[in-house]
Amino acid sequence: MATSGAILVLYLIAHMYGNLKVFSGQEAFDGYAHSLRELGYPMLPENGFLWVFRIVLLASVLIHIYSAVALWARARRARPASQRYQVKKRVHRTYASYTMRWGGVLIALFVIFHILHLTVNVIAPGGASDSPYERLVNGFQPQFWFVTLFYVAAVVAVGFHLRHGIWSGLATLGVNQARRQPVLNSIATVIALVVTVGFVLPPLAITFGLVG
Amino acid sequence: MNITLRVWRQKGRDDEGRMVTYKLTDVSPDMSFLEMLDVLNEKLTLENEDPVAFDHDCREGICGACGVVIDGEAHGPERTTTCQLHMRSFKDGDTITVEPWRAKAFPVVKDLVVDRSSFDRIIQAGGYISAPTGTAPDAHANPIPKPDADRAFDAATCIGCGACVAACPNASSMLFTASKVTHLGMLPQGQPERASRVVRMINQQDEEDFGGCTNIGECAAVCPKGIPLDTISQLNRDLLGSLGKGIG
Ligand code: HEM
Ligand code: SF4
Ligand code: FES
Numbered sequence: 001m002a003t004s005g006a007i008l009v010l011y012l013i014a015h016m017y018g019n020l021k022v023f024s025g026q027e028a029f030d031g032y033a034h035s036l037r038e039l040g041y042p043m044l045p046e047n048g049f050l051w052v053f054r055i056v057l058l059a060s061v062l063i064h065i066y067s068a069v070a071l072w073a074r075a076r077r078a079r080p081a082s083q084r085y086q087v088k089k090r091v092h093r094t095y096a097s098y099t100m101r102w103g104g105v106l107i108a109l110f111v112i113f114h115i116l117h118l119t120v121n122v123i124a125p126g127g128a129s130d131s132p133y134e135r136l137v138n139g140f141q142p143q144f145w146f147v148t149l150f151y152v153a154a155v156v157a158v159g160f161h162l163r164h165g166i167w168s169g170l171a172t173l174g175v176n177q178a179r180r181q182p183v184l185n186s187i188a189t190v191i192a193l194v195v196t197v198g199f200v201l202p203p204l205a206i207t208f209g210l211v212g
Numbered sequence: 213m214n215i216t217l218r219v220w221r222q223k224g225r226d227d228e229g230r231m232v233t234y235k236l237t238d239v240s241p242d243m244s245f246l247e248m249l250d251v252l253n254e255k256l257t258l259e260n261e262d263p264v265a266f267d268h269d270c271r272e273g274i275c276g277a278c279g280v281v282i283d284g285e286a287h288g289p290e291r292t293t294t295c296q297l298h299m300r301s302f303k304d305g306d307t308i309t310v311e312p313w314r315a316k317a318f319p320v321v322k323d324l325v326v327d328r329s330s331f332d333r334i335i336q337a338g339g340y341i342s343a344p345t346g347t348a349p350d351a352h353a354n355p356i357p358k359p360d361a362d363r364a365f366d367a368a369t370c371i372g373c374g375a376c377v378a379a380c381p382n383a384s385s386m387l388f389t390a391s392k393v394t395h396l397g398m399l400p401q402g403q404p405e406r407a408s409r410v411v412r413m414i415n416q417q418d419e420e421d422f423g424g425c426t427n428i429g430e431c432a433a434v435c436p437k438g439i440p441l442d443t444i445s446q447l448n449r450d451l452l453g454s455l456g457k458g459i460g
Binding site for chain 1: 220231281283284285309311314315316317381382383384423424425426427428429432433434440441442444448449452
């Protein structure tokens with residue numbers, strides 16, 4: 001859970017950085033997307049790096065989901081429906097930790113939609129294109145405000161997921177000490193905020209006509 | 213004080229349970245929560261009804277027997293054991309809901325009494341040291357740095373009450389196990405079995421059907437002894453070390 005999660009967090013940061021290139025114009029963005037496909041060429045075949053990368057990502061996602069389902073099932077077994085509390089108070093737990101499981105499901109559904117939209121481009125609001133930049137700009141036009149809204153909602157869910165996930169992963173990897181606990185929680189909050197803001201900026205900028 | 217109680221009643225392990233409402237008048241704010249239940253039971257006995265079974269022993273906060281969930285919080289609204297909770301923590305006219313710990317590994321024996329022998333089996337799996345018997349060793353034969361001794365003592369204050377499991381949304385016993393692993397792992401006497409202890413205790417807690425830890429922190433927030441959450445990270449470090457050495 002923690003290791004696969006860490007790979008996904010690193011991926012998210014890199015992905016967010018790539019997306020922000022949209023503010024440098026079509027050439028920079030498409031050039032960046034293109035360079036990912038050429039990375040390592042001619043040492044690797046064209047798209048070779050990208051596919052290695054995708055396989056590592058897919059493996060991490062599957063391991064992450066498998067562990068999450070296993071933990072969920074264990075929790076249900078450990079306190080079966082017949083033993084639910086009539087009254088249960090949350091004493092300490094954060095909203096973020098409360099939404100990890102259903103939030104994770106939401107994010108998984110979003111990722112499927114998202115790949116069909118911007119990578120495979122079979123869902124193409126505003127028209128399909130060979131240029132990743134144009135796909136992006138087409139998809140987030142003002143008349144597709146609901147697409148933007150869905151992206152923003154999903155990214156906020158990712159933010160909450162990271163807020164608890166980063167802290168929890170660090171604790172599982174044995175990093176937590178009483179003295180460090182506030183620091184670790186702050187690190188998780190800061191990364192979650194940066195990733196959330198970094199991801200929502202491009203779609204919002206396009207919808208509000210600042211880019212494109 | 214006038215108090216309305218909603219109490220979980222369950223005849224035996226395999227019976228269906230249900231909430232039953234009782235009204236109590238003239239409850240003194242200076243009574244402990246258990247004394248209030250004693251008053252209820254005297255009343256029920258006089259009315260020829262079955263008294264409410266609840267576990268208790270020391271009534272001074274050191275044995276860990278008395279845990280119940282009060283208004284959705286393990287051991288109730290104060291960070292102490294149920295026996296050390298007083299009725300002054302409630303208001304006149306309050307309705308108070310009392311339920312047993314709820315976890316598959318803590319089956320209800322009767323009413324509010326649960327069977328916590330799953331904890332004993334976790335201890336048997338590794339929560340001990342193999343010490344030579346004989347006369348007590350010299351007090352200073354084994355110098356231990358003060359910070360280590362303090363941490364070991366803090367972790368050793370766990371009374372095995374089970375509030376951590378009761379409060380955990382995963383019904384995980386990680387804080388309990390981590391307190392034992394930390395307590396013994398900080399001391400030289402605990403070193404010979406250190407690497408195998410953590411693996412054996414974790415395997416046993418899985419076998420008992422406790423849930424997995426997702427670092428939510430409800431356990432440490434309700435623990436009457438203030439066992440810190442970072443003991444869980446210490447357990448994880450020990451576990452990673454053991455797995456790295458191929459023990460497990
Ligand atoms: C507003 C936010 C986002 C925007 C604008 C965005 C944009 C894009 C674009 C343009 C691509 C295609 C890149 C290419 O074809 O070269 C892509 C791919 C991808 N994105 Fe996002 N993304 C966003 C958020 C996210 C989030 C939150 C996640 C994960 C939780 C995510 C996961 C992925 C994945 C897995 C791929 C496919 C990578 C591949 O195999 O090529 N994205 N994204
Ligand atoms: S860790 Fe705290 S809550 Fe859990 S059994 Fe020990 S004393 Fe009780
Ligand atoms: S009765 Fe012993 S701790 Fe409450």
